[in-house]
Amino acid sequence: SAVISQKPSRDICQRGTSLTIQCQVDSQVTMMFWYRQQPGQSLTLIATANQGSEATYESGFVIDKFPISRPNLTFSTLTVSNMSPEDSSIYLCSVGSPAAAMNTEAFFGQGTRLTVV
Amino acid sequence: AQKITQTQPGMFVQEKEAVTLDCTYDTSDPSYGLFWYKQPSSGEMIFLIYQGSYDQQNATEGRYSLNFQKARKSANLVISASQLGDSAMYFCAMREGFTGYSTLTFGKGTMLLVSP
Numbered sequence: 001s002a003v004i005s006q007k008p009s010r011d012i013c014q015r016g017t018s019l020t021i022q023c024q025v026d027s028q029v030t031m032m033f034w035y036r037q038q039p040g041q042s043l044t045l046i047a048t049a050n051q052g053s054e055a056t057y058e059s060g061f062v063i064d065k066f067p068i069s070r071p072n073l074t075f076s077t078l079t080v081s082n083m084s085p086e087d088s089s090i091y092l093c094s095v096g097s098p099a100a101a102m103n104t105e106a107f108f109g110q111g112t113r114l115t116v117v
Numbered sequence: 118a119q120k121i122t123q124t125q126p127g128m129f130v131q132e133k134e135a136v137t138l139d140c141t142y143d144t145s146d147p148s149y150g151l152f153w154y155k156q157p158s159s160g161e162m163i164f165l166i167y168q169g170s171y172d173q174q175n176a177t178e179g180r181y182s183l184n185f186q187k188a189r190k191s192a193n194l195v196i197s198a199s200q201l202g203d204s205a206m207y208f209c210a211m212r213e214g215f216t217g218y219s220t221l222t223f224g225k226g227t228m229l230l231v232s233p
Contacts, residue, residue, distance in 0.1 A: 033220055037160075041225070042208065042223045042224060042225045042226055043162075043208070043221075043223045044223075045220050045221075048220065090160045092160075092162060094162075094221075096219075106152070106164075106210075106212070106221050107164075108154075108161065108162035108164075109161075110159075110160070110161045111159075111160040111161055111162070113160055
């Protein structure tokens with residue numbers, strides 16, 4: 001199974017600033033996913049990040065607000081830009097199985113708990 | 118329409134008893150996978166169990182089992198012999214398609230509280 005290291009684990013930020021979240025995987029993966037979990041809610045996919053191409057964003061999420069980098073097959077970053085209190089959430093990265101098999105779990109990082117004040 | 122429905126916002130169970138967490142799903146894809154995750158207060162997502170649409174038998178992993186009723190489109194999680202450490206949020210999720218690279222769709226979750 002893949003091991004995903006995500007940091008920071010938590011942060012408290014001032015509104016109007018930006019925070020970059022890092023996600024490091026211990027094996028090469030083609031696709032990495034970024035999710036947002038607002039307080040008391042389920043997980044919502046923000047975007048899918050492929051190495052060497054632009055990230056694909058889900059409806060309601062835009063690149064200017066959530067720029068994503070994917071410089072290689074083991075690393076990705078998500079930036080939350082110009083933050084407001086509504087951005088207070090847990091942000092999680094995940095990867096598909098390196099074996100690309102259907103019957104394998106999606107591995108998640110430990111999550112970043114963001115509070116915007 | 119929601120693809121994953123978890124109708125129980127919260128469940129209470131006493132230690133050592135069994136509990137069933139409900140999950141129904143909606144898909145027209147014949148190939149899909151159903152997942153259950155546990156999320157403690159720390160926020161991490163812990164994979165518990167997986168059931169494939171073509172699997173003939175219900176999945177089991179230790180104290181976790183999945184009651185898969187394909188015709189009813191339900192995939193309920195059964196936790197046997199509950200422990201205090203089982204208190205957490207539980208999410209049912211579905212992946213559609215053939216590969217492990219398609220994304221997961223999550224239900225709203227069920228908060229489980231285990232009492233002594």
